Amino acid sequence: MCTICGCDAGEARIEGEESHEHRHVHPDGTGHSHTHSHPGGHSHPSHDAGAGRLVQVEQDILSKNDEYAAANRRRFREHGIFAVNLVSSPGSGKTTLLIRTINALKGRFPVAVIEGDQQTSLDAERIRATGAAALQINTGKGCHLDAHMVGHGVERLGLKDNSLLLVENVGNLVCPAAFDLGEAHKVVILSVTEGEDKPLKYPDMFAAADLMLLNKVDLLPHLAFNVPLCLEYARRVNPHIRVILVSAATGEGMEEWLDWLEHSLETAVARRRETVATLKQKIAALEAELAALKAGGG
Amino acid sequence: MHEMALAQGILDVLEENAGRQGFGRVRTVWLEIGALAGVEPDALSFCFDAVTKGTLAEGAQLQILAAEGRAWCLDCGRTVAVAARCDSCPGCGGFGLQITGGTEMRVKELEVE
Numbered sequence: 001m002c003t004i005c006g007c008d009a010g011e012a013r014i015e016g017e018e019s020h021e022h023r024h025v026h027p028d029g030t031g032h033s034h035t036h037s038h039p040g041g042h043s044h045p046s047h048d049a050g051a052g053r054l055v056q057v058e059q060d061i062l063s064k065n066d067e068y069a070a071a072n073r074r075r076f077r078e079h080g081i082f083a084v085n086l087v088s089s090p091g092s093g094k095t096t097l098l099i100r101t102i103n104a105l106k107g108r109f110p111v112a113v114i115e116g117d118q119q120t121s122l123d124a125e126r127i128r129a130t131g132a133a134a135l136q137i138n139t140g141k142g143c144h145l146d147a148h149m150v151g152h153g154v155e156r157l158g159l160k161d162n163s164l165l166l167v168e169n170v171g172n173l174v175c176p177a178a179f180d181l182g183e184a185h186k187v188v189i190l191s192v193t194e195g196e197d198k199p200l201k202y203p204d205m206f207a208a209a210d211l212m213l214l215n216k217v218d219l220l221p222h223l224a225f226n227v228p229l230c231l232e233y234a235r236r237v238n239p240h241i242r243v244i245l246v247s248a249a250t251g252e253g254m255e256e257w258l259d260w261l262e263h264s265l266e267t268a269v270a271r272r273r274e275t276v277a278t279l280k281q282k283i284a285a286l287e288a289e290l291a292a293l294k295a296g297g298g
Numbered sequence: 299m300h301e302m303a304l305a306q307g308i309l310d311v312l313e314e315n316a317g318r319q320g321f322g323r324v325r326t327v328w329l330e331i332g333a334l335a336g337v338e339p340d341a342l343s344f345c346f347d348a349v350t351k352g353t354l355a356e357g358a359q360l361q362i363l364a365a366e367g368r369a370w371c372l373d374c375g376r377t378v379a380v381a382a383r384c385d386s387c388p389g390c391g392g393f394g395l396q397i398t399g400g401t402e403m404r405v406k407e408l409e410v411e
Binding site (some may be wrong): 052053054055057059060061062063065072141143144146174175177178179199200203204207209233235236237239279291 | 300301303304306308311315319321325326329333334335336356372373382383386393394395396398401402404406407408409410411
């Protein structure tokens with residue numbers, strides 16, 4: 001049923017079906033007909049306006065998630081943690097890419113991983129085998145990680161200051177796009193064994209991401225995947241998206257990805273140092289002021 | 299997408315406001331949902347009915363006001379209307395569009411008792 005006016009037609013757009021016409025009958029017996037597609041929308045506040053009191057709310061539906069995300073982001077900033085939210089469809093090679101990334105970064109800086117899956121802790125076990133700290137979050141029926149779950153995960157993991165946090169979201173190109181986890185960037189991973197039109201089919205995700213890793217490029221010689229077309233589609237939905245071509249299997253392109261991570265972490269650490277230095281300066285100034293007041297009073 | 303989580307989000311907003319604005323029952327909920335928010339109103343309505351069972355909003359009517367998708371065209375330097383994320387600019391046909399509106403998911407107003 002259409003929730004806008006109560007007619008029996010969904011909002012799902014079917015190709016070739018532009019709109020439909022139907023007639024409303026109001027409780028007072030008057031009626032009107034119109035075609036649907038609702039570009040601007042309309043409301044019927046007069047329907048059954050009864051005795052209820054009207055109250056203004058003006059609040060985002062995801063405001064609770066956004067509050068948790070803001071708290072996570074604050075925590076990351078205070079501790080110099082660079083957090084990345086990795087999103088993709090299932091089977092894009094996220095976990096393999098993570099393992100290669102962790103092994104390459106060993107000894108350079110601490111890395112921790114939060115793994116999101118509906119069921120099993122298989123991925124976290126694969127990550128832990130590398131020696132990195134990893135925590136599995138099973139979303140059960142849920143199709144995405146939310147900021148509240150990640151906040152708890154971060155607490156459990158006990159992240160080190162000045163470290164990298166990689167969050168591997170549930171394999172799903174739809175829902176994780178809308179849920180801010182407090183990360184610095186969403187990174188979308190697309191593999192060349194999928195269609196090059198994925199950015200057009202799942203535009204929200206490609207619009208939400210700042211970086212796209214095109215994975216499994218070692219398989220390109222065996223496939224009809226059109227790389228320039230794929231990149232053109234990605235830039236259609238997100239003109240500013242950065243792209244790196246990688247192969248988690250052979251290591252091709254990994255240096256650019258690792259450099260991006262390292263540079264971003266350095267920036268996060270520098271920002272934290274700056275904040276700490278500023279706070280120390282402020283404390284010193286306040287202490288001096290206090291000493292002066294005490295001297296003046298005594 | 300994730301309409302169940304959104305329905306739960308709406309209920310959270312209602313329960314939070316019930317305490318703050320002093321009401322015990324919700325009869326109608328007006329939402330503003332952008333054309334580019336990726337929300338399927340049918341599914342949202344279905345999920346809303348499911349999550350509000352036994353709550354202050356059981357049986358409440360969901361009214362969805364659609365907000366138009368808008369974008370800033372980097373090529374022609376003006377605001378244009380778009381129906382989907384992968385649309386081209388209706389003015390120049392280019393794809394250098396920066397979405398500026400139509401991603402809203404807000405609870406606007408309530409009719410309460």
